[in-house]
Amino acid sequence: MSSALIDGKAIGKKIREEIKVDVDRLIERGCRPGLAVVLVGEDQASRTYVRNKEKSSTAVGMKSELIELPISVSQKDLLKTVERLNEDPTIHGILVQLPLPAHIDENKVIRSISPRKDVDGFHPENVGKMIIGQSSYVSCTPAGILELLKHSGTEISGKHAVIVGRSNIVGKPMGQLLLQKDATVTYCHSKTENLEDFTRQADILIVAIGHAKYITSEHIKEGATVIDVGMNRDENGKLCGDVDFDSVKEKAGAITPVPGGVGPMTVTMLLKNTLTSAQLSCSSYI
Ligand SMILES: Nc1nc2c(c(=O)[nH]1)N[C@@H](CN(C=O)c1ccc(C(=O)N[C@@H](CCC(=O)O)C(=O)O)cc1)CN2
Numbered sequence: 474m475s476s477a478l479i480d481g482k483a484i485g486k487k488i489r490e491e492i493k494v495d496v497d498r499l500i501e502r503g504c505r506p507g508l509a510v511v512l513v514g515e516d517q518a519s520r521t522y523v524r525n526k527e528k529s530s531t532a533v534g535m536k537s538e539l540i541e542l543p544i545s546v547s548q549k550d551l552l553k554t555v556e557r558l559n560e561d562p563t564i565h566g567i568l569v570q571l572p573l574p575a576h577i578d579e580n581k582v583i584r585s586i587s588p589r590k591d592v593d594g595f596h597p598e599n600v601g602k603m604i605i606g607q608s609s610y611v612s613c614t615p616a617g618i619l620e621l622l623k624h625s626g627t628e629i630s631g632k633h634a635v636i637v638g639r640s641n642i643v644g645k646p647m648g649q650l651l652l653q654k655d656a657t658v659t660y661c662h663s664k665t666e667n668l669e670d671f672t673r674q675a676d677i678l679i680v681a682i683g684h685a686k687y688i689t690s691e692h693i694k695e696g697a698t699v700i701d702v703g704m705n706r707d708e709n710g711k712l713c714g715d716v717d718f719d720s721v722k723e724k725a726g727a728i729t730p731v732p733g734g735v736g737p738m739t740v741t742m743l744l745k746n747t748l749t750s751a752q753l754s755c756s757s758y759i
Pocket of ligand 1: 521569704735739740
């Protein structure tokens with residue numbers, strides 16, 4: 474059996490076209506959504522992601538502000554930058570690109586972002602609201618995965634979802650979101666013994682472990698939907714996921730590629746959250 478490809482690039486493009494329509498509508502009414510991205514240091518991958526966010530936000534008509542700070546920036550100055558953006562009425566979404574250098578307290582920076590402008594959905598207030606099912610900004614990668622599941626026609630209610638990885642920005646929120654959609658959720662991580670015993674039970678398998686091609690067909694239940702969040706380089710320097718795509722695609726029912734699966738959805742959901750923030754903040758004079 475060969476699986477259906479879940480094309481995040483195409484799904485993301487379609488959603489961004491819808492976002493653009495809503496952005497144009499807001500602009501006509503005198504409110505242009507604004508996204509500020511703060512980049513600290515010279516990390517090449519972060520620079521690429523940030524450039525992509527800038528390009529995608531301007532492509533849908535948003536204002537985009539990139540603030541580049543040197544790797545030596547003090548925590549105080551970084552917090553001052555966030556504070557300025559919190560106060561700026563033309564900015565509806567603020568994102569500090571992660572990871573940050575070791576001398577900066579990441580949690581403190583995340584907490585300094587106004588929850589109303591936290592379009593990354595990382596602020597504890599938004600995370601807490603998400604967990605208890607209240608409306609909030611949801612972390613972009615898990616939100617994008619929900620869209621991929623919807624567009625691929627994957628049923629969630631009553632199904633067994635297995636999440637491999639327990640990061641604050643992907644694994645943990647992903648499990649909570651699937652739980653709210655009535656999945657039975659199992660979390661696995663680096664200390665899980667006999668990982669295959671769990672992954673083989675998964676109707677929906679979500680992998681975010683940062684280990685190139687770790688998940689093979691041995692880990693998969695026939696017909697499962699497999700979502701690969703990994704972003705690694707293989708032995709030839711080629712971009713690859715945490716899932717061994719070539720072997721798993723023969724057994725899965727549906728699968729995301731890397732690149733072109735989850736990644737484009739992360740940026741799309743960021744734009745969606747920024748649009749929502751602008752709609753909420755501008756609604757008083759619309
Ligand atoms: N503040 C944040 N920092 C980080 C986040 C985040 O959501 N918020 N997530 C990751 C990185 N990331 C976004 O910032 C991200 C990574 C990858 C992609 C993507 O589109 N990948 C492409 C391939 C790109 C390539 O060719 O190198 C794909 O999968 O098709 C988007 C966003 C960590 N930091």
